[in-house]
Amino acid sequence: MSYIQEQDPPDKSCIFETGPGKKHEKESLLLCRDEKTVVLLNRFPYANGHLLVAPSRHIADISDLQPDESAALFDMIRESVAILRKNNNPDGFNVGLNLGAVAGAGHPDHLHFHVVPRWEGDHNFMTVLSEVRTIPEHIESTFDQLLPDFQKLLKSNGKKI
Numbered sequence: 001m002s003y004i005q006e007q008d009p010p011d012k013s014c015i016f017e018t019g020p021g022k023k024h025e026k027e028s029l030l031l032c033r034d035e036k037t038v039v040l041l042n043r044f045p046y047a048n049g050h051l052l053v054a055p056s057r058h059i060a061d062i063s064d065l066q067p068d069e070s071a072a073l074f075d076m077i078r079e080s081v082a083i084l085r086k087n088n089n090p091d092g093f094n095v096g097l098n099l100g101a102v103a104g105a106g107h108p109d110h111l112h113f114h115v116v117p118r119w120e121g122d123h124n125f126m127t128v129l130s131e132v133r134t135i136p137e138h139i140e141s142t143f144d145q146l147l148p149d150f151q152k153l154l155k156s157n158g159k160k161i
């Protein structure tokens, strides 16, 4: 109960609160929602398969995470990397956090990690940030491609893919 009482009223426009109660929703690019975490496919990706992994709770700062939320969040980041590795065969990843609008957070009120697959010869990450982004694969096909593995993940109760 203390969780619920401490929680700010969710911002209706917060992308991490879209499709409430749903585990998956293509319209909002919601790949996975479990008890403590949310995974969205970024609508404005830096690279194909760019994911946003967030705690379910609407909190802005990393220091507001409870220990069980931290553990769940990191587990989901690990699983997301595994799913992207399996489906998109990247050569590497950028996994990162922007805290605050000044640091580049697009949704500064709701903490979220970026999981960005990288390929040999793609653009430098920081260069890509300031450029018009061209994504070769349509975002909906990426969603369809990744969804089955996130569905499997929820069914397996968080066991590794």
Ligand SMILES: [Zn+2]
Pocket (backbone or CB within 6 Å): 010, 011, 014, 015, 016, 017, 057, 058, 059, 109, 110
């Ligand atoms: Zn939120």
